[in-house]
Amino acid sequence: MTPEEFKALLDTYGADLTCWPHGRRQSAQRLLAESGAARDAFAAAQEFDDLLAVREPSLDGAARRRLTDAILDNLPEDPMPRQTRAAQPVRQTVRPTPRPASRPNLGIGALVLRPLAPLWVGCLGMGLAVGIAIYAAQPHSVAPAQAESGLIETWAMYGR
Amino acid sequence: MDQSAVTPGSARTSEDMTDEALMLRVQDGDKAAFRLLVTRHIDRIVGTARRIVGPAEAEDVAQDVFLKVWTARDQWSPGQAAFRTWLYRVAVNRCIDRIRRVRPGSIDEVPEIADDAPGPLDECERREDGTRLRAAMEHLSEQQRTAITLYYHESLTAAEVAEIMGLRLNAVESLLKRGRQKLRTVLK
Numbered sequence: 269m270t271p272e273e274f275k276a277l278l279d280t281y282g283a284d285l286t287c288w289p290h291g292r293r294q295s296a297q298r299l300l301a302e303s304g305a306a307r308d309a310f311a312a313a314q315e316f317d318d319l320l321a322v323r324e325p326s327l328d329g330a331a332r333r334r335l336t337d338a339i340l341d342n343l344p345e346d347p348m349p350r351q352t353r354a355a356q357p358v359r360q361t362v363r364p365t366p367r368p369a370s371r372p373n374l375g376i377g378a379l380v381l382r383p384l385a386p387l388w389v390g391c392l393g394m395g396l397a398v399g400i401a402i403y404a405a406q407p408h409s410v411a412p413a414q415a416e417s418g419l420i421e422t423w424a425m426y427g428r
Numbered sequence: 429m430d431q432s433a434v435t436p437g438s439a440r441t442s443e444d445m446t447d448e449a450l451m452l453r454v455q456d457g458d459k460a461a462f463r464l465l466v467t468r469h470i471d472r473i474v475g476t477a478r479r480i481v482g483p484a485e486a487e488d489v490a491q492d493v494f495l496k497v498w499t500a501r502d503q504w505s506p507g508q509a510a511f512r513t514w515l516y517r518v519a520v521n522r523c524i525d526r527i528r529r530v531r532p533g534s535i536d537e538v539p540e541i542a543d544d545a546p547g548p549l550d551e552c553e554r555r556e557d558g559t560r561l562r563a564a565m566e567h568l569s570e571q572q573r574t575a576i577t578l579y580y581h582e583s584l585t586a587a588e589v590a591e592i593m594g595l596r597l598n599a600v601e602s603l604l605k606r607g608r609q610k611l612r613t614v615l616k
């Protein structure tokens with residue numbers, strides 16, 4: 269530790285080495301052992317510390333009582349002491365029920381059916397048409413008059 | 429004076445209870461415990477206020493401090509800060525409020541130290557030292573004065589001063605150093 273560092277630490281922390289950062293105390297003590305100038309600076313700092321630490325005169329007994337009474341007399345009334353507060357029923361605050369966050373629908377309907385609905389309708393129509401065509405292509409014993417009476421048969425006729 | 433505030437629980441309130449134990453009772457509205465805390469700390473708070481705001485207003489400030497402690501008692505938490513640290517924080521805030529309200533602050537208004545006064549070291553053992561030191565401290569900035577008072581007068585550590593003033597440790601170290609250097613110059 270240099271004498272300049274030592275003086276700077278004296279100015280910062282005063283001459284009570286127990287108040288100095290732990291890592292600097294031993295260096296300071298070594299310097300004090302070696303340097304007369306450091307010892308002089310240390311002695312002056314101790315005297316200045318004593319001046320700074322001069323106590324303000326204590327209040328005398330009567331003044332302390334008067335001041336304490338004045339403080340106690342002027343305490344604001346506690347509208348609701350803590351114990352009473354604890355005993356009070358908790359007012360129920362009605363809060364709007366939060367809307368549940370929309371959960372991703374991972375069912376088969378969402379993933380397969382709904383997005384492909386037009387395709388499914390198309391397939392259904394095609395299936396019906398193919399079925400009718402097959403039916404119409406096969407020989408059957410239904411009378412032409414009966415066949416003509418129904419729509420399916422009408423389509424079958426067109427298919428011939 | 430409200431002596432009726434001595435509740436059955438406070439019958440056990442005694443001088444040897446710690447500040448923190450008393451403060452827990454105060455939080456439950458125990459005025460007897462509060463009286464004991466006030467009695468225990470009033471001298472130091474008045475002394476601190478004398479150094480920071482001056483003797484004329486020190487007792488008013490001390491009253492403000494303890495009224496604030498009472499009204500804000502629920503804000504103290506035993507796990508967060510020692511009662512003494514919290515009390516000094518309240519005191520420093522009230523002192524600074526008072527300084528800023530009453531004296532917008534001009535260094536020119538600060539009383540001069542008499543040139544023919546004896547050296548500070550010779551006066552150490554005399555009662556007038558306090559008066560002279562107070563006059564010298566008015567030459568410091570509000571923050572330097574607060575840091576010097578808490579560190580030397582109240583024997584708090586630099587870390588405690590930093591916590592009370594809400595500053596970093598290195599900022600407090602700087603305040604202590606500059607404040608001490610200034611005082612040495614003024615008192616020379």
